[in-house]
Structure formats: C-alpha cells, structure tokens
Amino acid sequence: MRHLLSTRDLSRDQAVAILDVAEDMADVATREVKKLPALRGKTVVNLFFEDSTRTRISFEAAAKRLSADVINFSAKGSSVSKGESLKDTAQTLAAMGADAVVVRHPSSGAPSVLAQSGWIDAGIVNAGDGTHEHPTQALLDAFTIRRRLHRSAARGRDLSGTTVTIVGDILHSRVARSNVWLLTTLGATVRLVAPPTLLPVGISRWPVQIGYDLDEAVSAGSDVVMMLRIQAERMHAAFFPNAREYSRRWGLDDARLARLGASTIVMHPGPMNRGLEISSGAADSTQSTVREQVSNGVSVRMAVLYLLLSGEREELS
Amino acid sequence: MSGTLVIRGARLSDGTATDIVVTDGVISELGVSLSAAGSQVIDADGLIALPGLVDLHTHLREPGLEQSETVLSGSRAAAIGGFTAVHAMANTLPVADTAGVVEQVKSLGDSAGYVTVRPVGAVTVGLAGQQLAELGAMASSRARVRVFSDDGKCVSDALLMRRALEYVKAFDGVIAQHAQEPRLTEGAQMNEGTLSGQLGLAGWPAVAEEAIIARDVLLAEHVGSRIHICHVSTAGSVDVIRWAKSRGIAVTAEVTPHHLLLDEHLIRGYDAKYKVNPPLRRAEDVQALREGLADGTIDIVATDHAPHPLESKDCEWDVAAFGMVGLESALSVVQASVVDTGHLQWSDVARVLSSAPAAIGRMDGYSTGIAVGGAANLALYDASVSTVFSASQLRGKSVNSPYLGHTLPGRIIGTIHNGYLTVVDGELVDTDQVASSALVTERGAHHG
Numbered sequence: 001m002r003h004l005l006s007t008r009d010l011s012r013d014q015a016v017a018i019l020d021v022a023e024d025m026a027d028v029a030t031r032e033v034k035k036l037p038a039l040r041g042k043t044v045v046n047l048f049f050e051d052s053t054r055t056r057i058s059f060e061a062a063a064k065r066l067s068a069d070v071i072n073f074s075a076k077g078s079s080v081s082k083g084e085s086l087k088d089t090a091q092t093l094a095a096m097g098a099d100a101v102v103v104r105h106p107s108s109g110a111p112s113v114l115a116q117s118g119w120i121d122a123g124i125v126n127a128g129d130g131t132h133e134h135p136t137q138a139l140l141d142a143f144t145i146r147r148r149l150h151r152s153a154a155r156g157r158d159l160s161g162t163t164v165t166i167v168g169d170i171l172h173s174r175v176a177r178s179n180v181w182l183l184t185t186l187g188a189t190v191r192l193v194a195p196p197t198l199l200p201v202g203i204s205r206w207p208v209q210i211g212y213d214l215d216e217a218v219s220a221g222s223d224v225v226m227m228l229r230i231q232a233e234r235m236h237a238a239f240f241p242n243a244r245e246y247s248r249r250w251g252l253d254d255a256r257l258a259r260l261g262a263s264t265i266v267m268h269p270g271p272m273n274r275g276l277e278i279s280s281g282a283a284d285s286t287q288s289t290v291r292e293q294v295s296n297g298v299s300v301r302m303a304v305l306y307l308l309l310s311g312e313r314e315e316l317s
Numbered sequence: 318m319s320g321t322l323v324i325r326g327a328r329l330s331d332g333t334a335t336d337i338v339v340t341d342g343v344i345s346e347l348g349v350s351l352s353a354a355g356s357q358v359i360d361a362d363g364l365i366a367l368p369g370l371v372d373l374h375t376h377l378r379e380p381g382l383e384q385s386e387t388v389l390s391g392s393r394a395a396a397i398g399g400f401t402a403v404h405a406m407a408n409t410l411p412v413a414d415t416a417g418v419v420e421q422v423k424s425l426g427d428s429a430g431y432v433t434v435r436p437v438g439a440v441t442v443g444l445a446g447q448q449l450a451e452l453g454a455m456a457s458s459r460a461r462v463r464v465f466s467d468d469g470k471c472v473s474d475a476l477l478m479r480r481a482l483e484y485v486k487a488f489d490g491v492i493a494q495h496a497q498e499p500r501l502t503e504g505a506q507m508n509e510g511t512l513s514g515q516l517g518l519a520g521w522p523a524v525a526e527e528a529i530i531a532r533d534v535l536l537a538e539h540v541g542s543r544i545h546i547c548h549v550s551t552a553g554s555v556d557v558i559r560w561a562k563s564r565g566i567a568v569t570a571e572v573t574p575h576h577l578l579l580d581e582h583l584i585r586g587y588d589a590k591y592k593v594n595p596p597l598r599r600a601e602d603v604q605a606l607r608e609g610l611a612d613g614t615i616d617i618v619a620t621d622h623a624p625h626p627l628e629s630k631d632c633e634w635d636v637a638a639f640g641m642v643g644l645e646s647a648l649s650v651v652q653a654s655v656v657d658t659g660h661l662q663w664s665d666v667a668r669v670l671s672s673a674p675a676a677i678g679r680m681d682g683y684s685t686g687i688a689v690g691g692a693a694n695l696a697l698y699d700a701s702v703s704t705v706f707s708a709s710q711l712r713g714k715s716v717n718s719p720y721l722g723h724t725l726p727g728r729i730i731g732t733i734h735n736g737y738l739t740v741v742d743g744e745l746v747d748t749d750q751v752a753s754s755a756l757v758t759e760r761g762a763h764h765g
Contacts, residue, residue, distance in 0.1 A: 008515075086633055107633035108506075108517035109587030116586060117631075130635070132517030174517060200514025201522070 001307045003115045003124040007135045007182035012158060015186055019143050020155050022296070022303035028065065029299060039068035042309050045098040047089070048127070049075040049105045054270060055127050055137075058294070059102045062301035068309070071098070086110060087119050094120035100308055101125070108132035123308040131172045137269055138178035140300040142186055144289050145224055147296070148265050160187030165217050167193045167250060168228030168277055169239075171200050175269045176228060180208055193217045195250065197239040214249065218256050225260065226267040227252050227278045247276050254281040265289055321345075321356035322733070327366035327697060329687060330663035337366060339693040342736030342758055347689055359741070361697050364730055365663055368671040368686045369401025369694025372644065373464065373493070373571060373678055374547060374619035377403070377434070379425060380418065381410025386624040386714050388422060389748070392431035394622065394644040394713035396739040396751075399696030399729040403432050403622075403644070404678055407439040408469040414439035414450035416458035423460040429748075430755025431739045435678055438462040440481050440492060444470050449481060456488040463679040466493035468547055469594075471529060473499050478533060482542035489679060491569075493545040494533050496554070497595065501525035506635050508581045508596045516584065518634065521596050523551040530554050534561035534568050543567035545677055548621050550576050550595040552605030559614040569677050571619040572606050574643055574650035575719060579603075583719070589630045589637030590719050593623070603654075610669065611660040617674045620647045624715030641719050645711050649725040652700060657726065697731035704728065712745060 007015075028036055044063040046056050056072065063070045073093070086105075093101060100123040103111045108130030115124040128134040145162065146154045164183050170176045170192050183190050184207045191209040192199065203210060211217050218225075230246060240246045247253070252266065257279065260266075266278075266288045274280050283290055324337040338346035338356070372395065378386035386394075388405070395403050405422050407413035413422060419436035426434020438455035442448045444467045455462040465485060472478045472494060481492050502525045507513050509520025530546055534557065537544040549555065549570045561568045575593060580600045583591045591597060609615040623640025630637050643650075651670065655661040661669070667686055675683030682692035704710070706720040732740035737754035739746050 085628065085631075087631055105633070107635045110633045112587045113633055116588075130517050131519075171514075177515070177517060201509050201520055202511030202514050205511045206514070 004135050004304055004308065005111050005115055005124065005126045006133045007138050007178045007185070010182065010185060012185050012187070015139070015142070015182060016156065016158055018139055018300070018303050018307060019146060021306060022139070022143050022300045023155055025302040025306070026296070026299040029295070035065050035067060037067045038306055039063070039066040039309050042068045042099040043071065043097060044068045044100045044102065044305060045071045045073055045093050047073045047093065047101050047103045050128070052104050052128065054294070055104060058297045059127060059301050061298045063305055065298070066302055066305060068305065086113065087117070090114055090117065090119035094122065098122045100305060102127045104128045106130055125304060125308065128174055130174065132174050133178040134174040135178050135182070136297070136301050136304055137175050138182040139304070140293055140297040141179055141226065141267060141269070142182055143300050144267065144293050144296050145265060148289065149223070158186040159183060162188040162223045163191065164188050164224040164226060165191045165193055165222040166226045166228065167214060167217070167252070169198045169230055169234060170194045170203070170228070171198045172231065172234070173228050179226070180206060184208070191217060191222065193250070195240050195246070198234070214256065218259050221261060222264060224265045224267060225252065229269070229271065230273060230277050243276055251277050251279070252282045253279045257282040257285060260287070262287070267293065269293070322359065322736070322738070323351060323353040323356045324359045324361045324366065324695070324697065325353070327361035327364050329366055330667045337687065337695070339733065339736050341761065342693055344687065344689055344691050344693050347687070359697070359731055361731070363701065364697045364699050366687060367399065367663070367667050367696045367698060368683060369732070369734060370399045370648065370670045370696055371674040371678070371680065371683060372400050372403040372620050372622070373617060373674040374468070375403040375405055375622045375644065376408065376624065376640070377405040377422070378409060378624060380421065384626050388425035388434060389429040390712070390714045391622070391624070391644070392426060392429045392434065393745055394642065394711065396431040396732050396734065397712045397729060397745055398644040398646070399648050399698060399732055400644060401432050401694040401696070401732065401734040402435060402675065402680060404435045404437050404464055406468045407437050407466060408444060412439050412443050413437065414442050416451065416454040416460070419455050419460035419462050420458050427755065427759065428752060430734070430751045432734055435464070435680065436460045436462055437464045437466050437468070437493070440465045440467045440472050441477065446470060446472060446474055446477065449477070449484065452481070452485055452490065453488065456490055463488070463490050464493050464545070464677070465490055466495065466547065468493065468495045471495050471497040471499060473529070475532060475536070479536050479540060482537055482544060483540045486542055491543050491545050491677060493547050494529065495547050496526045496529035496533070498525040498529050507584050508598045510581070510599060512581050512584065516587070523553050523598070526551055526595060527553040527557055530557050534558070534566050537568060538564065538566045543569070546570040548573050548576065548595055548619070549606065549609070549615060550598050550602065552602045555605045555609035555614055559609070562614060569616040570614070571617045572610055572615045573621045574618060574647045574654065575641055576606055577603065577610070577618070577654035578650050579719060587634045589632065589634055590641070590717055590721070592634060592637050592639055593641050594639035607655050607658065607660045610655060616669065617677065618647065618651055618669045619674060620644050624713050625717045626715060630717050640717065642711065642713055642715055642717055644713065646706060646718060646720050646725060648696070648698060648729065649706070649727045650720070652727045653725055693733055693736040695733040696729060698727060699730050700727045702726070702728050
C-alpha cells in the first residue's frame with residue numbers, strides 16, 4: 001500500500017487483509033509488553049490542520065506501539081497558522097525525512113493533493129479531509145462490526161449479509177462516505193437515514209438505500225445502527241428547524257433503542273452529543289460499541305501504518 | 318509598417334482559396350494570383366484565413382493585479398491565439414468603474430498594439446452590487462464603453478439589475494451578467510451532483526445559474542433592453558435562453574472553450590487547474606452547450622481568460638483561485654470540441670468568434686468578415702497539425718491552463734491587426750515593432 005487516501009480505492013481482498021493484520025495488532029495489545037519493533041527507525045508525522053485530539057492520539061499510540069518515531073505537527077502554534085502553504089509544509093517534512101504523513105485537513109482532497117504533488121515522497125494516510133473521507137475510521141468501524149458478529153472466527157471474513165444503517169448528517173460526514181464505500185465493498189447492505197437536507201444531491205447513484213424515517217428503519221431491523229454527530233453550525237443554516245425537532249425525528253432515544261433487537265450493534269464515531277443524536281441510554285448500553293471503537297482504532301491504525309511502512313511498500317516503490 | 322501585404326493562397330472559411338492584399342490597414346483586393354510586386358508576402362497555403370478573433374470576456378488584470386497579467390502580456394496571449402480584439406473585464410484594482418480607469422486600460426492597449434483593447438465597465442461601484450457606477454461617463458469616455466459587467470460577481474439585486482438594463486439603453490450599451498445566485502453558491506466549489514457528493518466538495522447547483530438567467534431575460538423583456546449572459550455552463554441555461562429567444566427577447570449568450578471541452582470528471586484528483594467559475598459541469602451539459610452553440614441559442618464563444626499566479630493553484634482545492642487562461646488555446650479547443658465533432662463549420666467559427674462578439678460589443682470593422690474595403694484584421698490558422706499543449710505555447714504571464722499535457726489540434730500561424738502583423742510563422746512579432754506599427758496606424762487614422 002503506497003497511500004491510504006480513500007476507501008473507494010480498496011478492493012475487498014485488500015480491505016479484509018487490513019482487518020486481518022489489525023486482528024494481529026489487537027492481539028499485541030493484550031500482551032504484557034504492548035510494543036512491536038516493526039517500524040523501528042521510521043518516522044511518522046501526524047500533520048493536523050484541524051483539532052482532533054482523539055484521532056491524533058490514536059495514530060500516535062499506533063505508531064509508538066510499532067516503535068516508530070512520532071512527530072506531532074499541528075496547525076496551531078506552528079508556521080501553518082502564520083500563512084505557510086501546504087506545499088511549504090510538505091517540503092519541510094520531506095526534508096526532515098518523514099516516512100509517513102498522517103494528515104488531517106479541513107479541505108476535501110488535501111491528502112490527495114499531497115500524494116500527487118511530488119512535494120513529498122512519504123506515504124500519506126488520510127486522517128480525515130474536509131467532508132470527503134476518513135478511511136481509518138471506516139476501517140475501525142468495519143473491524144468492530146466484524147469482531148462483534150464473528151468473534152474469534154473473524155479473520156478472513158467480510159461483511160456479506162450484514163445490514164448497516166447510518167443515521168444523520170450524511171452531507172457533511174467524511175465518516176459516512178468512507179463507510180459507504182468500505183462496507184459495500186465488504187458485502188454489507190448500507191442504508192442511510194437522514195433529513196433530505198443532509199443527504200447529498202445525486203445520492204441516488206450511490207450503492208445505498210435511502211430513507212428519511214428513522215422509525216421505519218428501526219422497524220425494518222438492522223444489524224448495525226451507526227449514529228453520526230450533528231454539528232451545532234448546521235442548525236443555523238436551515239438544514240433543520242432546531243435541535244429538538246432533529247432529536248425527535250432522527251435521534252436514537254431510549255424508546256427507539258428498546259425497539260431495536262437486542263443483537264443490534266449501536267455505533268458512534270464520537271464525539272457524541274448525548275441527548276441530541278443519541279441518548280445516554282443508547283450510548284452506554286451493552287449494544288453500544290463506542291468504547292470498543294476507540295481501542296480498535298489503535299489496532300486498525302497500527303495495521304495501516306505497518307502495511308504502509310513495512311517491506312511491502314519498498315517493493316512497490 | 319504601413320505598405321502592402323500579400324497573403325498567398327489562404328482558404329476562406331467558406332472553403333474558397335484566395336490571395337488577400339492588405340494596403341494601409343484595409344483589405345484592398347481578394348482573388349487568385351494577385352500581383353505582389355514590392356509587397357511583403359505571407360505564404361498561407363494550407364491555412365484557413367479567419368477574420369481577426371474578438372473576445373468579449375478577457376481578464377487582463379491591469380491595473381492592480383500585474384503579477385497575474387498586464388495589458389501588454391494579455392494582448393500578446395491574445396495575438397498568439399489569433400485575436401485582434403479583446404474586451405477587458407472590470408474586476409481590476411481599482412475596479413474599472415470610472416472613466417479614468419477605462420481610459421487608462423484603453424490607452425495601455427493602444428500603446429501595446431497587439432490587439433484592440435475594449436474596456437468593459439463595472440455595472441456597480443466597486444462591483445459591490447449596491448449602487449450604479451458612472452455608466453454614462455464610461456460610455457462617453459475615450460474608451461467608448463458599450464459592455465458593462467460585474468463579472469466575477471452577479472448583479473443579484475433584481476431592482477438594480479432592472480435599472481442597469483434600462484439605463485444603458487441611453488447609449489446602446491449592454492449588461493453582461495455573471496449569472497450566479499449568491500446564496501445558493503455560498504462556499505461552492507464544484508458542480509453539484511453525484512460527483513460533488515462523493516468528493517465532499519460543496520456543490521454549485523445548476524439552478525443557481527439558471528434562476529438568474531430566467532429572472533434576467535424576463536427583466537430584459539419587461540424593460541425592452543438587450544442582455545448578454547456570460548459563460549453559460551448548464552443544459553438548463555441553454556433551455557432557458559432558447560425559450561427567451563423564441564419569445565423575441567433580446568438576449569445573447571456566450572460559452573467558454575473550456576465548458577465546450579472539459580467536464581467535471583477531471584476534478585477527481587483535486588487538481589486546482591480545473592477549478593473555474595462557473596464550474597466544469599456534467600458531460601450532458603457539455604453536449605447541450607455544443608448543441609446550443611450549433612443551433613444559435615448560444616451566440617458566441619468567449620474565453621474568460623483568467624490568469625492567476627502559480628501559488629494560487631498549487632494548493633488545496635478549496636483555497637485555490639477560480640479561473641483558467643484561455644486566449645492562446647481558444648481556437649484549438651473550439652476546433653476540438655465543435656468543429657471536429659461536426660457541430661460547427663469554419664464559417665460558423667468566424668461568426669461565433671469574430672462578427673457576433675463584435676456586434677454585441679458594438680465594435681466597428683468586423684461585420685463584413687474578410688471583404689474588400691474591410692479593416693484588415695485576420696487570423697491564419699493551420700487546422701491540420703496536432704500538438705501536446707504545453708506551457709511553452711502560453712504567452713501571458715500565467716500558466717494556469719487546464720490543457721497542459723492534453724493533445725489539441727491546430728495552431729495560429731499568422732495574426733494581422735489593423736493591417737500590420739502581430740504573429741508571423743507562429744511566433745509573436747517583437748513588442749517594439751508592434752508598438753511602432755500601432756503608433757503609425759493610429760497617426761494614419763488621425764491625420765491620413
């Protein structure tokens with residue numbers, strides 16, 4: 001793997017292979033010494049143009065468990081905030097000898113620009129770009145679903161026969177996009193439920209089912225319900241009237257939770273707005289994977305960094 | 318450099334072969350095997366002779382944005398593309414909203430001499446959309462402004478648009494509208510559709526263009542004014558304009574070469590050289606624009622030549638500038654998109670790139686095309702060659718062309734402006750020589 005920019009680029013076999021390596025990495029986390037020497041001498045830069053403590057520390061933990069050197073480079077307090085361009089920043093990191101750059105950026109496509117620009121030769125991992133994609137989040141979601149469904153027999157399997165319902169702000173969600181491509185590639189059926197204002201125009205051509213009614217989706221049943229965060233600024237742009245109405249129609253409250261089958265997995269990429277898109281009852285229920293998602297995130301990111309930076313990459317380049 | 322010029326064996330756009338004799342800035346003779354005694358001879362065997370091209374939509378960036386382009390550098394880009402006249406858009410710094418600025422731009426164009434520079438005046442003060450600029454003063458100035466536009470911004474206030482349409486009737490002016498409903502396009506980055514949803518780029522809906530065009534053709538009908546629509550980019554816009562013309566509304570419309578050739582799929586890699594306003598649209602829109610140009614719904618091709626420095630494009634998509642340079646490549650792109658595809662004949666090209674834009678801008682000297690007694694503004698074009706377009710073919714200051722690395726047909730071999738050569742053997746004539754030719758011609762016009 002040269003870069004990880006989008007889950008659209010992954011084949012079924014590649015995706016399953018990443019999840020299988022992540023299983024191996026998860027095993028490491030259960031050992032007394034949670035560290036592998038695999039990436040000793042490699043430098044991983046976390047280049048964050050947007051605040052995201054969760055994602056950054058997850059990547060940092062992943063790189064450190066693989067014994068890589070980690071440099072955290074955040075836009076705040078660095079030259080980026082003084083108006084240095086993406087190009088200059090990339091060339092600076094290249095000159096420092098970065099082997100992989102994990103990039104979080106508010107502009108959709110910024111990781112693709114970095115990967116194609118020739119400014120830097122390092123492997124690029126998209127850690128969330130604008131409203132485009134967040135591939136490692138989708139990989140950890142798929143990993144979490146596969147583990148819940150298949151337990152210790154998860155290795156080598158995809159998600160055929162699984163139905164995943166994603167609820168909320170699809171329009172602005174990079175998590176939703178990455179999940180749509182990855183989960184369908186893995187054989188799952190994906191259903192999106194949202195106010196019509198928060199679904200992209202042209203979504204009818206996506207490989208998904210569309211619905212506006214969460215109660216209907218709850219009645220229809222689903223193996224997984226994934227709730228997306230609603231950003232406060234959406235309320236001021238006429239996407240929906242107010243938080244109460246949103247919560248009533250599209251929130252996973254206790255009543256809807258009760259109507260879901262006990263085997264339905266409840267997911268949220270975090271951070272949650274408790275009481276808005278998800279009730280505390282739902283977030284803290286045994287069906288919820290919210291905390292598992294966090295620990296699985298480290299395993300999946302270890303797998304991605306390992307595949308990007310271990311011998312395989314040198315063979316490719 | 319007055320004196321006689323003989324162009325040997327050119328093929329006119331109707332297919333007939335002819336020699337063209339140019340004397341004192343005027344086409345003095347057409348025919349075969351004309352005498353060339355004492356004249357400079359240009360061998361045009363195998364070349365198409367078109368009337369000098371006229372661009373109704375050019376950004377020359379001067380005054381104020383000279384790092385991107387100057388009147389001189391933009392004029393050179395125009396000449397190498399076969400143009401002999403350009404209309405310089407008003408979004409400079411300061412904005413061309415007073416007689417002083419438009420006269421400055423005109424005089425810079427006159428002294429450069431590569432093309433006739435016709436300044437476009439702003440519709441509103443500072444392009445701010447609040448208050449009419451001094452349209453009458455610009456019309457009466459030495460620049461004789463006839464085209465007014467806030468291009469880059471839409472005159473979105475319906476009442477202000479109505480007043481502007483009415484007011485310019487006093488001097489036979491026209492409002493060239495940049496049709497973009499501002500609220501529907503806040504933060505917009507690319508055509509809104511399946512692809513924008515996938516790429517996570519804020520969508521620029523077709524309706525934001527079509528709704529303004531629909532409103533403005535109805536306003537033009539109501540007040541009995543003519544209106545020109547800049548850079549039409551959607552199939553729906555073509556339908557609205559076709560409907561307006563069928564009602565007899567005095568609307569004219571332009572399409573850019575890039576909207577005739579390129580579609581939104583090029584944006585997949587987030588390469589900002591494809592970022593432009595209005596955005597590249599769907600393949601279906603490209604097809605509808607070609608058909609609209611072929612059936613006369615769209616009157617002209619205009620470049621929207623929009624130079625930007627490298628750093629404005631060498632960056633993330635959503636911070637990159639909108640715009641592409643287009644003067645140097647325009648005729649080649651027109652050949653590729655509508656001539657080679659059978660939508661237009663060369664005689665149509667002469668219309669959409671010369672006589673029709675000149676008529677909209679109320680320019681003299683272009684109505685008859687290549688005819689005895691007409692002003693000698695000519696472009697000699699070799700349609701038979703094909704090249705991989707590269708930065709070395711650009712002559713302006715900026716290199717933000719979307720065609721770099723694309724194979725394009727055709728090449729301008731010669732350009733003649735007011736009877737003197739600006740391009741010979743496919744290369745620009747030296748700046749000083751063109752400037753002195755322009756000076757001689759101007760003196761001749763004043764005293765001769």
